[in-house]
Amino acid sequence: MSAKERILAKLRGSLEGTTAVADDYDEALVTVPWRYAPDKRLDRLREVLEAVHGETRLTTSADWPALVLAALAERGIGELLVSPATAHGQQFAGYLALNGGSLRLKAYDRPVEEWKDELFFHTPASLTGTLGGIAATGSLIVWPTPQEPRLMSLVPPLHIALLKASEVFDNLFEAMHAQGWAGGLPTNALLVSGPSKTADIQQTLAYGAHGPKELLVLILQDA
Amino acid sequence: MSHQPAAAPNATRVAPPLQAPRSYPAKPSDVFLFGTCVLDLFFPDAGMDAIRLLEREGIKVHFPQAQSCCGQPAYTSGYTDEAREVARAQLALFAGEWPVVVPSGSCAGMFRHHYFELFKDEPETLRQVESLAERTFELAEFLLEVCRVKLADTGAPVKVALHTSCSARREMNTHVHGRALLAQLQGVERLDHDHESECCGFGGAFSVRMPDISGAMVKDKTAALKGSGAAEVVSADCGCLLNINGAFEKQGESLRGEHLASFLLRRTGGK
Amino acid sequence: MSNLADLPGVPIEFKRNAREALDDGQLRRNFRGAMDFLMAKRTAQxxxxxxxxxxxxxxxxxxxxxxxxxxxxxxxxxxxxxxxxxxxxxxxxxxxxxxxxxxxxxxxxxxxxxxxxxxxxxxxxxxxxxxxxxxxxxxxxxxxxxxxxxxxxxxxxxxxxxxxxxxxxxxxxxxxxxxxxxxxxxxxxxxxxxxxxxxxxxxxxxxxxxxxxxxxxxxxxxxxxxxxxxxxxxxxxxxxxxxxxxxxxxxxxxxxxxxxxxxxxxxxxxxxxxxxxxxxxxxxxxxxxxxxxxxxxxxxxxxQAFADGALRQTLNCIRCGACMNHCPVYTRIGGHAYGTVYPGPIGKIVTPHMLGLEKTRDLPTASSMCGACGEVCPVKIPIPALLRRLREEAVRAPDEGPHHMRGQGAKYSAKERMIWKAWKAVNTSPGLYRVARFAGTRLRGLMPSNIGPWTEHHAPPKPAARSLHELARDHLGDE
Incomplete structure (x- = not known):
């Protein structure tokens, strides 16, 4: 017998004569305490995200590129990792072409192995979209894609994320349900709730442990 | 849901409410007293004070002379068979209709909760267990919820600290009842102490099997009680009192914990 | 952990480890501060x-x-x-x-x-x-x-x-x-x-x-x-x-x-x-x-834990660590004293299944059964009840069936079993109990000033002159 067969045989033997516990999932318990009036939903998301050093800005689908530019200028960052294949990437490139400056755009357009060193040590900021947000926990729903790979939201010290206000859900259960996650999850699905942090040294909170030191969330109120 | 700021580190954790709040009977004419073995030998006066408190409420107290121990020492040590036989002897003695009042929370918890585990394979006995569990009340609980006592304090103003046994607090809500009774006494101010809900380190055999750890715990507990600024220490659990008072004495401190029954009787002119 | 304790079946020297930890003031302060912090953070959530x-x-x-x-x-x-x-x-x-x-x-x-x-x-x-x-x-x-x-x-x-x-x-x-x-x-x-x-x-x-x-x-x-x-x-x-x-x-x-x-x-x-x-x-x-x-x-x-309906609850654990954060024993000795990968209350109930009871024989005993762990456990593992169960398995005779655990009887002692049998006899026989009580009260002057571990931290206990049984009989009559 293989290890698998032996383990399963033991477990099955132990369950002989028992019946499975019924699925009495208490949906109300994981939703009702975590619901917000429509006009308070964004407040909640911002409050929780900012409590863990996430930065949020309210903006619109027309105005956000200016905020990105300003945020980068403020930090003296001259390069941005952004996908030219996404709508927001194209919008930003278009904005940049008109409003100029010296900002250089960089694309994640080849396997990580081919540009690891540059990604890890010479890419100060990234801009990605999100699939939505969760008000209860101040979380971003991020499903990396071939256009916006996994490390885009992890390696650069500054991560700027676009969040459409209409895609902010009250709680995880409702987000999962509305987006049909159980029907098929991607290679990697993420909830991101603030910049990377640790309290491993004497319970003292420090940001930028291994991932981004800063997370800037631009909330598009009209989208 | 609002996010309140973190509580101060020393805040007292209070056990969550018991699953189903108990419903209480009307005040009976007769009760049994289960004296408990530690009280029997080390705090008999507290037992007598409990009897007097009950009698003052017009209740006739019955003390079966054949009673001994609830079985807890053997039970928690893993000697389940021995515990069961001792438990069986008590079950027979406290049969009938009368409530069983216990002036020690952890022993009351043994009657109310753990006898079910002891007799889980004896359906016949379980009926007796159920009856005993339903009729068992910790003394403070009984005075407060069944007798609905109204205590008239006759003593001078005093600050006290209340220590509750951990298992009793978690199984019997004794902290709620003890606090409510003390709150009735006008001259008594109850002070919280540091890490109030933390164990004093007794744990029966634990205190002799793991004396270093237990000793560190009781050292912290006695320091906290002393540091609270309270002039008197009150508790309704004799195991804890044995531990705390023994440590105070060893440390050369004059402070001693007093059983809640004795304290209540003394404050209300009963002795 | 000594090299010896790395050998299978050789008990972890828990008591010695604990004593060393208790003597380390810096360690004690670090843990007290950290546990207070984590308890307060949880409470606020x-x-x-x-x-x-x-x-x-x-x-x-x-x-x-x-x-x-x-x-x-x-x-x-x-x-x-x-x-x-x-x-x-x-x-x-x-x-x-x-x-x-x-x-x-x-x-x-x-x-x-x-x-x-x-x-x-x-x-x-x-x-x-x-x-x-x-x-x-x-x-x-x-x-x-x-x-x-x-x-x-x-x-x-x-x-x-x-x-x-x-x-x-x-x-x-x-x-x-x-x-x-x-x-x-x-x-x-x-x-x-x-x-x-x-x-x-x-x-x-x-x-x-x-x-x-x-x-x-x-x-x-x-x-x-x-x-x-x-x-x-x-x-x-x-x-x-x-x-x-x-x-x-x-x-x-x-x-x-x-x-x-x-x-x-x-x-x-x-x-x-x-x-x-x-x-x-x-x-x-x-x-x-x-x-x-x-x-x-x-x-x-x-x-092995899965095979027993009660012990199976050990496997509910989602490894949050709240039981150790709230444990008065863990707070005082820290995680290393346990000598196991999983310390604290959850470690005491899960490790015996991994290493056997011989090696972990002291762990189930190292609890005052205060119940803080069970109270905070997010998946309601009855940790104190499982500790008690492990104590029972540890003191059962090694050859007594049915066998639920590797290392059953690791703390079995015929002498201790006899003591508890005597305790049972005393507490189930009013006559014997009366004699024991009488001896306890009347011979209280003979209580030695040093009675083993208890008197390291306590004055010797003094039985009262007369027991509640006697006082109650005087007051209430014989029942």
């Missing part, structure tokens, strides 16, 4: 006692349901992971699990492993095993990294370096990483970040644990704050996840209550910075992520 109680009951049911169909769910998990392209391996023992990992290492000629936090890999002593075979394993969780630099083991399952203060970490980094001495925590973390960043992309294989394995979707869910878990599971070309067979849940939605209970109970966070759900290796058109993902499912004594 559960302002509504009713919601907490209902959520705990829900968490308990979700775990109980998963365990009630565990073999089916494990097969379903394997089928879905396999369909997604993840390779699933099964191991009954840590030796088998290490051999599986080693074979993957060999297939890739790997030299460097980078590890996200994984208690199961600690259980396997993977670093040691692979180290002996010339493979370098580097811990990337800040706390684990610190502990590894000190050549220690984690002292807490969530916060591995909780026994240290900033000054101790400052000295360590100064000595081992040759950086300027600084107690500035931000600076210390940046030093860790810089040191480890290069290691992430040099590593041949990334290793992680799993918080929840979701059968329905074939997904491995990991929670973390630092991002090292995402790094370890994304950057190296191969990812090996190791986990216990109990970590499976039935449906994706089941993680909603469990996740909420886990992060709020563990560190008092509404959620961790990252919830990382991995369902497959890198697909053809994707630009990062490992090209191979392996899951090793480890038994290591879990099926």
């Amino acid at each position: 559960f302002p509504d006692a009713d919601e907490l109680e209902r959520l705990r009951a829900f968490g308990n049911r979700v775990r109980a349901r998963a365990l009630s169909k565990l073999p089916d769910l494990l097969e379903r998990l394997e089928a879905n992971l396999t369909r997604n392209g993840v390779k699933v391996h099964w191991a009954e023992t840590v030796e088998e699990a290490n051999a599986i990992v080693h074979s993957i290492v060999q297939a890739h000629e790997a030299k460097n492993l980078i590890k996200g936090k994984s208690m199961v890999s600690e259980e396997m002593e993977m670093n040691h095993f692979l180290g002996e075979r010339g493979v370098d394993c580097l811990e990337s969780d800040m706390g684990e990294f610190i502990v590894q630099l000190r050549e220690e083991k984690p002292s807490h399952i969530i916060m591995p370096a909780i026994h240290l203060n900033a000054g101790q970490v400052a000295s360590l980094f100064h000595d081992k990483l040759e950086v300027d001495y600084t107690e500035d925590v931000d600076r210390l973390i940046q030093i860790g970040r810089e040191t480890l960043r290069r290691k992430f992309f040099e590593a041949d294989i990334g290793v992680s644990g799993v918080n929840f394995a979701i059968a329905e979707t074939g997904t491995l869910l990991l929670v973390e704050n630092e991002g090292n878990g995402r790094m370890s599971t994304t950057v190296p070309p191969v990812h090996i996840a190791v986990t216990g067979i109990e970590k499976v849940v039935e449906n994706l939605r089941d993680v909603v209550p469990l996740l909420s209970l886990l992060t709020r109970s563990a560190t008092g966070q509404p959620i961790t910075t990252y919830v990382n759900m991995i369902s497959s290796p890198r697909k053809a058109d994707e630009l990062d992520g490992p090209r191979e993902v392996h899951l090793v499912l480890l038994d290591n004594g879990r099926s």
